[in-house]
Amino acid sequence: MSTAESSKPVNFIHQIVEKDLQQGTHDGRVVTRFPPEPNGYLHIGHAKSICLNFGTAEKYQGACNLRFDDTNPEKESQEYIDSIIRDVNWLGYQWQGEVRYTSDYFQQLHDWAVYLIEQGKAYVCDLSPEQAKEYRGNFTTPGRNSPFRDRSVEENLALFARMKNGEFAEGSCSLRAKIDMQSPNMNLRDPMIYRIMHTRHHQTGDQWCIYPMYDFAHGQSDAIEGVTHSICTLEFEDHRPLYEWFIENLPVPCAPKQYEFSRLELNYTITSKRRLKQLVDEAHVAGWDDPRMPTISGLRRRGYTPAALREFCDRVGVTRSNGVVDMGMLEAAIRDDLDKTAPRAMCVVRPIKVTLTNYPADQQEWFELPNHPKDETMGQRQVPFSANLLIEEEDFAEEPPRKWKRLAPGEAVRLRGAYVITCNEVIKDAEGNVVELKCSYDPDTKGSNPEGYKPNGVIHWVCAQHSVPCEVREYDRLFTVENPAGDKERDFLECINPDSLVVLNNSRCEIGLQGAAVESRFQFERTGYFAVDADSTAEKLVFNRTVTLRDSWK
RNA sequence: UGGGGUAUAGCCAAGCGGUAAGGCAACGGGUUUUGAUCCCGUCAUGCGGAGGUUCGAAUCCUCCUACCCCAGCCA
Numbered sequence: 001m002s003t004a005e006s007s008k009p010v011n012f013i014h015q016i017v018e019k020d021l022q023q024g025t026h027d028g029r030v031v032t033r034f035p036p037e038p039n040g041y042l043h044i045g046h047a048k049s050i051c052l053n054f055g056t057a058e059k060y061q062g063a064c065n066l067r068f069d070d071t072n073p074e075k076e077s078q079e080y081i082d083s084i085i086r087d088v089n090w091l092g093y094q095w096q097g098e099v100r101y102t103s104d105y106f107q108q109l110h111d112w113a114v115y116l117i118e119q120g121k122a123y124v125c126d127l128s129p130e131q132a133k134e135y136r137g138n139f140t141t142p143g144r145n146s147p148f149r150d151r152s153v154e155e156n157l158a159l160f161a162r163m164k165n166g167e168f169a170e171g172s173c174s175l176r177a178k179i180d181m182q183s184p185n186m187n188l189r190d191p192m193i194y195r196i197m198h199t200r201h202h203q204t205g206d207q208w209c210i211y212p213m214y215d216f217a218h219g220q221s222d223a224i225e226g227v228t229h230s231i232c233t234l235e236f237e238d239h240r241p242l243y244e245w246f247i248e249n250l251p252v253p254c255a256p257k258q259y260e261f262s263r264l265e266l267n268y269t270i271t272s273k274r275r276l277k278q279l280v281d282e283a284h285v286a287g288w289d290d291p292r293m294p295t296i297s298g299l300r301r302r303g304y305t306p307a308a309l310r311e312f313c314d315r316v317g318v319t320r321s322n323g324v325v326d327m328g329m330l331e332a333a334i335r336d337d338l339d340k341t342a343p344r345a346m347c348v349v350r351p352i353k354v355t356l357t358n359y360p361a362d363q364q365e366w367f368e369l370p371n372h373p374k375d376e377t378m379g380q381r382q383v384p385f386s387a388n389l390l391i392e393e394e395d396f397a398e399e400p401p402r403k404w405k406r407l408a409p410g411e412a413v414r415l416r417g418a419y420v421i422t423c424n425e426v427i428k429d430a431e432g433n434v435v436e437l438k439c440s441y442d443p444d445t446k447g448s449n450p451e452g453y454k455p456n457g458v459i460h461w462v463c464a465q466h467s468v469p470c471e472v473r474e475y476d477r478l479f480t481v482e483n484p485a486g487d488k489e490r491d492f493l494e495c496i497n498p499d500s501l502v503v504l505n506n507s508r509c510e511i512g513l514q515g516a517a518v519e520s521r522f523q524f525e526r527t528g529y530f531a532v533d534a535d536s537t538a539e540k541l542v543f544n545r546t547v548t549l550r551d552s553w554k
Numbered sequence: 555u556g557g558g559g560u561a562u563a564g565c566c567a568a569g570c571g572g573u574a575a576g577g578c579a580a581c582g583g584g585u586u587u588u589g590a591u592c593c594c595g596u597c598a599u600g601c602g603g604a605g606g607u608u609c610g611a612a613u614c615c616u617c618c619u620a621c622c623c624c625a626g627c628c629a
Contacts (some may be wrong), residue, residue: 011570139555184557235629315567322622322623325566416587523588547592
C-alpha cells in the first residue's frame with residue numbers, strides 16, 4: 001500500500017496551509033491562535049477549535065498563541081481566564097510564549113483608530129443606538145449616511161480624544177469606520193469600531209473607558225502577533241470583508257487570512273454559553289464542572305481523557321457544513337481510550353449478599369487477577385475471597401429470561417477469577433425482596449474449569465468484609481431529547497433528564513482501590529468506566545461513571 | 555425579503571472528470587473466565603432535485619429546492 005492510500009484525509013484548512021507552504025505565502029510561517037473571550041467555561045465545541053488551531057501549528061511546525069479576546073469587560077472575569085488556561089493545558093497543548101490579551105494591544109488599537117480618522121476613514125458619530133439602528137436599514141433597505149459622517153478630520157480627532165478622556169456618557173457617541181451604508185453586507189454599513197464603556201477592565205483596570213469592538217480588534221491583533229491563518233467559526237464569514245478592510249487600510253505588520261469552519265454540534269446536549277451559564281446559575285447542575293456538563297472541566301471530572309477528546313475531534317473532522325454529531329461518537333472515543341489504559345477492578349454497585357454454605361466460615365484466600373486482560377505489563381492485583389460475598393443485584397434473577405448467563409436458582413455461574421458457585425436457596429425479607437442467596441462453591445473450579453465443564457456465565461463479586469465501601473454516581477445524558485435548545489414550544493430546562501444522576505451509597509469495591517487518587521480511572525468489569533471524583537475522602541471513595549460498557553445483550 | 559454559505563448512508567466524513575475511502579451506529583458470525591475487548595462479514599447501481607456538456611460527471615455548466623448565518627454600542 002502506498003503512503004498516499006494509507007494516509008488520512010487532509011481537511012480543507014490543512015489543504016490551504018499546505019498550499020501556502022508550497023507557494024511560500026506568509027514567508028513559509030504557520031501561526032494560528034486560539035482566541036476565546038473569557039466570558040464562560042470552555043466546552044466541547046471549543047475543544048474542536050483548540051485541536052484545530054494547536055493541531056495545525058503542531059502538524060506544520062508552526063506556533064499557536066493563546067489570546068484572550070477581552071474587548072468587553074462587562075462579561076468577562078479572571079475566573080474564566082483561569083479556567084480556560086487550565087483547560088487548554090489539560091488538553092495537552094502548549095501555546096507560544098506568554099498568554100496574550102487583546103487588551104495588551106489597546107494602545108496600538110487606539111493609535112490605529114486615530115490613523116483611520118486621519119485618513120478620513122473613520123468618524124465620531126453622535127447617533128443614539130436607536131437612531132443608528134434606524135439609519136443602518138435592513139436586508140431589503142439600504143442604510144442612510146449618518147449626519148455626522150462628514151465631520152472634519154480635526155473635529156473627529158478632537159471628539160475621539162474626548163471620548164477617550166471620559167468626557168462623554170456611554171452611548172452618547174461612538175467611532176465608526178467610513179465604508180458603505182449601501183452595502184448588502186450589513187457588517188460594512190459603517191461599523192462601530194469603538195464604544196464608550198465606563199467599566200473597569202479585569203486586565204487594564206481603569207485605564208480605558210473606550211473599548212474596541214470585536215471587528216476592529218481581532219484582525220489587527222492577529223497581525224500584531226504575526227498570525228498567518230486566523231481560523232474561526234462560520235458565523236464570522238460575513239465579517240471577513242471587514243477583517244480584510246482593516247488589514248488593507250491600516251499599517252499593520254502583516255496580512256493574516258481568516259478561514260471559517262463549522263461549529264461542533266452534539267446531540268443530547270447544548271453548547272450555548274448562555275444556557276450553560278443558566279444551568280449553573282439556577283443550580284440545575286452542581287457547577288461548570290458538573291460531570292454532566294459538556295464543558296471541558298465537566299468532561300474531565302466525568303473521567304474523559306485529553307487523548308479521547310482529541311481523538312474525538314479528529315474523528316469528527318473539519319468542514320464548512322453544519323451537522324450534528326452523535327453523542328455515541330464521543331462515547332466511543334472514551335471507551336476506545338479507556339479500554340486500553342484503564343486498569344480493571346470489581347465493584348458491586350448494588351450489592352446482594354451471597355453466603356457460601358460449604359466454604360469454611362473462618363477461611364480467607366487471595367486470588368491474583370490481572371489488571372488488564374490483554375496488557376500484562378499492567379501487572380496483577382490481589383483480591384480477597386471468603387464465604388461472605390456480595391454480587392450485583394441485577395446478576396441474579398429468580399425467574400431468568402431466555403439466554404440468561406447469570407445467577408438463578410439451581411444455576412451455576414463463575415465468580416470472576418475465583419470459583420463456580422451454584423445458587424441453592426433464595427432468602428427474602430417480609431416484603432418479598434431477595435436479601436440473600438445461599439450458594440455452594442465447587443472447589444474443583446478454582447482458577448480454571450475442570451475437563452468438559454463450563455458454566456454459562458461469569459459475574460463480578462467482592463468479599464463482604466474485605467471490600468471498600470464507596471459511593472457510585474451513575475451519570476447519564478443531561479437531556480432526554482436530541483436537540484434540547486431546538487424546540488420553540490418547550491424550554492430546554494424542561495428537557496433535562498431526571499435520571500441524569502443516580503447516586504448509590506452502598507456500593508463496595510475491591511480492597512485494592514482503597515486510597516485511589518482523584519481522577520484515576522478504572523474499568524469496573526462488566527459495568528463501565530469510572531473515575532475517582534474530587535469529592536472522595538479518606539473514609540469514602542466517590543466514583544463517577546464516565547460511560548457504560550457497550551452492551552450487546554438484548 | 556438583500557447578502558453570504560452548505561447539501562455524499564441513520565450520524566460524522568473522504569472524494570477535487572476515470573466509475574462512491576474511513577469512523578460511529580446497526581445487523582450477522584467467530585474467539586473470550588467482562589453479554590467488554592478483539593477478529594471476520596453485511597450495510598449508497600447511489601452523491602438534495604431536474605436538465606445539459608463529455609467516451610465518461612458526486613466532481614464542469616444551467617435552473618430549482620431545502621437548511622444555516624447576518625439587521626448588538628456582543629464575540
